[in-house]
Amino acid sequence: MGLRLLATSFLVGLVGLSTSPAGAQPLAGDPSSQNMIGMGVNVRHFGYDISLWREHAISKIGQQKKSPLLNTLLLSGTPGKFRNFQSISLGIIKDPREIKVMNERLPGSKPFVIEKINHSICAHIAAGKVYVISERQSRSDLGLQITVAGQIPLNYSWPLYIWLYQPAPLTDGYVPVAYDPKVHNVALVGGNARYSAGFADGYITPGIGASVSFAAEWGSYRNASNRLSVGLSADKFVKNLPIWHRSEMNRNFFPALFVTFAAGFESKSKSTKRP
Numbered sequence: 652m653g654l655r656l657l658a659t660s661f662l663v664g665l666v667g668l669s670t671s672p673a674g675a676q677p678l679a680g681d682p683s684s685q686n687m688i689g690m691g692v693n694v695r696h697f698g699y700d701i702s703l704w705r706e707h708a709i710s711k712i713g714q715q716k717k718s719p720l721l722n723t724l725l726l727s728g729t730p731g732k733f734r735n736f737q738s739i740s741l742g743i744i745k746d747p748r749e750i751k752v753m754n755e756r757l758p759g760s761k762p763f764v765i766e767k768i769n770h771s772i773c774a775h776i777a778a779g780k781v782y783v784i785s786e787r788q789s790r791s792d793l794g795l796q797i798t799v800a801g802q803i804p805l806n807y808s809w810p811l812y813i814w815l816y817q818p819a820p821l822t823d824g825y826v827p828v829a830y831d832p833k834v835h836n837v838a839l840v841g842g843n844a845r846y847s848a849g850f851a852d853g854y855i856t857p858g859i860g861a862s863v864s865f866a867a868e869w870g871s872y873r874n875a876s877n878r879l880s881v882g883l884s885a886d887k888f889v890k891n892l893p894i895w896h897r898s899e900m901n902r903n904f905f906p907a908l909f910v911t912f913a914a915g916f917e918s919k920s921k922s923t924k925r926p
Contacts, residue, residue, distance in 0.1 A: 687876075689915025693740065695884070695907040700742020700773070704913065706734050706781055734781040736798055744771040744806065744905070746894055754841060757816050759825075761842025766832050766896040769808045770846065770853075773886075777802035777862070787868050787876065794868035794876070802860045804886045808893055809853025812844035832896045858888035858903070864911065874917030881910055 686707040693700050751762035779800025787794030814825035816839045827844040828835065864882025884907050891901040 687915040687917060689878075689913050691878070691880075691911050691913030693742070693909055693911040695909040696747055697905055697907060698743045698745045698773070700740040700775070702738050702740030702775075702911075702913075704736065704738035704915070706736050706915070708734050732783050734783065736777075736779045736781045736800055738775070738777045738800070740775045740777075742773060744773050744892065744894070748900070754838065757839070757841045759841065761814070763813060763840055763843045765837060766900075767894060768811055768830050768832070768896045769893050770811055771806055771808050771892055771894060773804050773806040775802045775804050775860070775886075779862075787870075790871045792869075796866050796868070797863070798866065798880070798882075799863045800861065802862060802884075802886070804858045804860050804888065806856045806858070806888060806892055807853050808856065809851075810849040812848035814841040814844055815839055816841050856888050856890060856892060858886050860884060860886035862909075864909075866911075876915055878913045878915065879911070880913070881908075883907070884909055 688703070688705045691702045691704060693702055746767075749764045749767060751764055753762045754760045777800040779798060782797045782799075784795040784797065785793070810829040812827045813830045813835070815828045815835055816825055817823060818839075825841050827848055829849055830840075862882055862884035864880040866878050866880040868876050868878045870876035886905045888903040888905075891898070891903045893901060895901050
């Protein structure tokens with residue numbers, strides 16, 4: 652809940668600024684900024700995350716050492732079509748097979764997932780290139796672009812704690828324990844304990860991945876915009892993530908179709924000129 656509230660608060664502020672009536676609009680033909688920073692919320696079928704991203708123009712040929720590779724990336728010396736892209740994100744991995752149940756016979760019981768034994772949060776560090784299909788040069792324009800990026804996912808897993816009911820004369824109640832379906836009778840599970848319980852006992856599993864997305868950009872200001880992206884991503888970890896008690900249910904490859912809503916602002920740049 653805390654992660655969702657943080658995402659909502661930031662996006663409401665960003666969208667409010669980028670879609671409010673503009674006090675000073677750029678003239679038609681005034682090129683939009685190619686140096687942007689922003690924040691986004693990414694939703695996948697196996698989880699969601701919050702990201703911070705940066706997009707900036709590749710320097711012109713005259714400002715760098717010329718090379719055949721650079722000429723190719725810049726479309727034979729035409730700058731502006733390609734931009735650099737970097738991002739860092741943090742979110743949760745939630746298996747689509749999770750189904751919450753509740754022991755209605757236990758007093759004060761809460762929902763929990765049978766056989767789920769670990770929490771998982773995942774950070775992504777990504778870098779890539781943006782290809783600009785159409786540039787947004789005024790508030791009435793719609794910008795289109797394609798982003799291709801490589802990424803390094805770092806997953807952190809730690810034990811999931813439950814409230815275990817212990818019947819006893821006059822002293823019955825719940826105690827928090829790390830869930831082990833082999834030991835704990837599911838009929839005595841009264842729900843999940845606090846999310847952070849056992850966090851210090853976790854470990855990191857690294858991996859490698861990639862993503863490609865198509866984005867539409869709009870907004871009332873040249874230097875503040877909204878973006879909606881759809882794309883495909885795939886992460887492969889060095890070993891199976893221990894989400895479930897039964898090892899055959901765990902996996903290390905996570906392909907996904909995702910949707911991202913982001914809002915960004917122009918960042919300061921020596922090459923950016925303002926009237």
